[in-house]
Amino acid sequence: MILLLSACGPRPVDLPCTPDQAAPYADGIPYLGVHADAGNSDRVRCESATAFAQEWTALEGLGLIQPNTFSPDGSVTYATTTNPEPEGCRLHAVGVETGEVRWCKSLAPAVAQGSVEVDSGGLLYVAVDDAIVSFTADGEERWRTTIGEDDGTFGLHFTPTGEIATVTANGVVALLDRADGSLLSSMSIPQVYGFVAPERLTELDLTAMLPDEVQEDIVEVVGDTASGKLLAAFLGAGQFCDNTLGVSPDGDLYVIGGGPDTEHGALVQIRVVDGALEPGWAAPTWRGSATSPSISSDGRWVVIGDGVSGDTFTAPEDMDGRVKVADIAACDNNTDADEDPDRCAFSHETELERWPMIGAPAIDGDGTVIFWELGLDWSAGAGDRDLAALGPDGIVWEAALPDGLEWTSVITVTDNTLIGTAARVTASNEALFTLVFPEQTEDVLVVLDRQGTLLFEAPVPDDAAATVTIGPDGSLYAGVFGLLSIMSVDDRPDLGLVRFRPVR
Numbered sequence: 247m248i249l250l251l252s253a254c255g256p257r258p259v260d261l262p263c264t265p266d267q268a269a270p271y272a273d274g275i276p277y278l279g280v281h282a283d284a285g286n287s288d289r290v291r292c293e294s295a296t297a298f299a300q301e302w303t304a305l306e307g308l309g310l311i312q313p314n315t316f317s318p319d320g321s322v323t324y325a326t327t328t329n330p331e332p333e334g335c336r337l338h339a340v341g342v343e344t345g346e347v348r349w350c351k352s353l354a355p356a357v358a359q360g361s362v363e364v365d366s367g368g369l370l371y372v373a374v375d376d377a378i379v380s381f382t383a384d385g386e387e388r389w390r391t392t393i394g395e396d397d398g399t400f401g402l403h404f405t406p407t408g409e410i411a412t413v414t415a416n417g418v419v420a421l422l423d424r425a426d427g428s429l430l431s432s433m434s435i436p437q438v439y440g441f442v443a444p445e446r447l448t449e450l451d452l453t454a455m456l457p458d459e460v461q462e463d464i465v466e467v468v469g470d471t472a473s474g475k476l477l478a479a480f481l482g483a484g485q486f487c488d489n490t491l492g493v494s495p496d497g498d499l500y501v502i503g504g505g506p507d508t509e510h511g512a513l514v515q516i517r518v519v520d521g522a523l524e525p526g527w528a529a530p531t532w533r534g535s536a537t538s539p540s541i542s543s544d545g546r547w548v549v550i551g552d553g554v555s556g557d558t559f560t561a562p563e564d565m566d567g568r569v570k571v572a573d574i575a576a577c578d579n580n581t582d583a584d585e586d587p588d589r590c591a592f593s594h595e596t597e598l599e600r601w602p603m604i605g606a607p608a609i610d611g612d613g614t615v616i617f618w619e620l621g622l623d624w625s626a627g628a629g630d631r632d633l634a635a636l637g638p639d640g641i642v643w644e645a646a647l648p649d650g651l652e653w654t655s656v657i658t659v660t661d662n663t664l665i666g667t668a669a670r671v672t673a674s675n676e677a678l679f680t681l682v683f684p685e686q687t688e689d690v691l692v693v694l695d696r697q698g699t700l701l702f703e704a705p706v707p708d709d710a711a712a713t714v715t716i717g718p719d720g721s722l723y724a725g726v727f728g729l730l731s732i733m734s735v736d737d738r739p740d741l742g743l744v745r746f747r748p749v750r
Contacts, residue, residue: 304743406494
């Protein structure tokens, strides 16, 4: 679908977004990978427009769990997707002007769990099952490196010195050479730290407990072979790690995953010393986490969401969702509140008013954390906070979305706006534990000011589980996964990648 902008309608404006980027990333590209940069900060250093018009929809029928990325000249965007066909394409190169697919590759379903990272030479890198794979800009495979034994990898980022950093589902952290994929260093967090995977939600087969419409939607989005994995990942699969690691500006790595016992998780620091991985400190968490570590651009602060466990669905009275921030310098110098130099005490935190976070909070350059509230029981009332900012001294501001909107994506933070998707949800009478299935959803792209005031909204086919990205020309790209429509007993998933162009 293409929207033609007439002389009497909204007119396109030139509002480029080309922040300085350090190698090996391409300079001038605003959105680099999962959560916008190697530190997972979700911070884009430019001003965005505050009004947009939909220009095209591509990859219709395919779901984007993670955000799209861009070629060094900004003319092509790359996306990983679901596909119900076993041999269907899941890695795509799309021209940004027309939305036309230039090439695609059939890869394993797990590729949709991570974004494509692109270096300054235009070469592509993705995580696929238990391997990292590199492609040329034309889609030709360069090399493939297997890590672990059927571990499964969760995304990747580049380090400041140009290596690839990744972590497997079993907690093996690895550094690879971009040129040939050779393994430079690896470390098993369970072996080195003695940590174990979190408690599973349940050993029951939950598939049969879902409404028929939800079961059909899951198969429609990911296919028969991958449907069980999607449900397990959403409801608590008990893997040691299921999040992309974060890379700090000094090159240290941060991983969220299992902890000292099945009731506790941990944020773990891995130091990179002369190209080798060495253990740093660990910060125990109360439960597991569905959030990647997010690191401020100055390298001082790292934030996570805490509290995800089996109790999230089965015993909501025991939930204790929190946003927790660690002062990296204090923990490095052992001036934090924990006397043990191998342990880090979180500097400050805040309790969530609804459920634990199921996506990483954003963090600004000064350490201000911007997060959202969401409860899948749909019990929030008018005026309850949907967005908030947290600083060292507590909540800086909080805001409620108007007209019954619920925030549904990770937040993209620019110099002047907060960007994402939201939905108006009509709850059904069907539930699984405390998860209430929607009956219908009305989904929109939203742009807010930096205090949470709504400036703009426009319809999108479905909700976006991942971040809304911004391209070098200032266009927004909503990668639609449709999690709420999948769970809905009335709506059917309507998926794809939607481009919105800035307008006056």
